[in-house]
Amino acid sequence: MVELEYIAGSPFARAVRVLLHELRMDYVGREAEFAPTPRQLGADTPTMQVPTLRDGDLVLWESGVIADYLMRTSSSRFCEEPRLATELWRPNHEWADKLLFGTVQTFGTSVTTISQLTWTGVTIRDNPHLRRCAERANRILT
Numbered sequence: 178m179v180e181l182e183y184i185a186g187s188p189f190a191r192a193v194r195v196l197l198h199e200l201r202m203d204y205v206g207r208e209a210e211f212a213p214t215p216r217q218l219g220a221d222t223p224t225m226q227v228p229t230l231r232d233g234d235l236v237l238w239e240s241g242v243i244a245d246y247l248m249r250t251s252s253s254r255f256c257e258e259p260r261l262a263t264e265l266w267r268p269n270h271e272w273a274d275k276l277l278f279g280t281v282q283t284f285g286t287s288v289t290t291i292s293q294l295t296w297t298g299v300t301i302r303d304n305p306h307l308r309r310c311a312e313r314a315n316r317i318l319t
Contacts, residue, residue, distance in 0.1 A: 178203055178204060178205060179197075179202065179203075179204045179205070179230055179231065179232045180204065180205045180206075180207060180230070180231040180232075181193060181194065181197065181204050181205070181206050181207065181228055181229070181230050181231075182207045182209065182227055182228065182229045182230075182231075183206070183207070183208055183209070183227050183228040183229075184208070184209050184227050185208055185209075186289075186292065187227065187228065187289065188285040188288065188289060189227075189228055189240035189282075189285055189289075190227060190228040190240070192240055192244070192285075193228050193230070193240050193243050193244065193247075194206065196244055196247055196248075197247065199261060200247060200248075200251040200261070202247070202251060209227070224238060224239070226238055226239070228240060228243060230243045230246070230247075232246075232250075240282075241265075241278065241282065244265065245265055248262075248263070248264070248265060265278070280317060283313065283317065284313075284314055284317045284318075286310075287310040287311070287313045287314040287317075288310075288314050290306075290307070290310050291307055291310050291311060291314070294307055295307075
């Protein structure tokens with residue numbers, strides 16, 4: 178059975194959990210009570226990020242890679258209604274779909290960065306990077 182390690186509030190982990198649900202895959206979710214330290218994250222991934230998926234000896238990180246793996250290895254939900262796509266990109270729309278996916282990832286990164294730094298007391302008003310994140314998120318939504 179696959180295991181998914183994630184942090185509460187992560188839009189990337191949420192996307193992976195939704196996909197696991199849609200594929201009707203059993204999994205063990207391991208939600209960290211507190212954000213893992215870089216040392217803990219670095220023990221499994223060189224990028225020190227979650228979500229992290231474990232399937233036997235295989236360890237994957239980065240939500241897009243995890244989604245691709247789950248789509249390629251799952252045999253469920255592709256014949257039932259409503260049908261799920263068998264690929265991440267539509268054959269005749271690959272570049273538009275990839276740009277859309279990248280835009281969603283950028284939005285998630287911006288909002289997560291704002292959220293995490295705000296928890297530490299850094300404000301959008303006082304931090305140029307957070308201002309750019311907020312501008313980016315707002316532009317994506319409009």
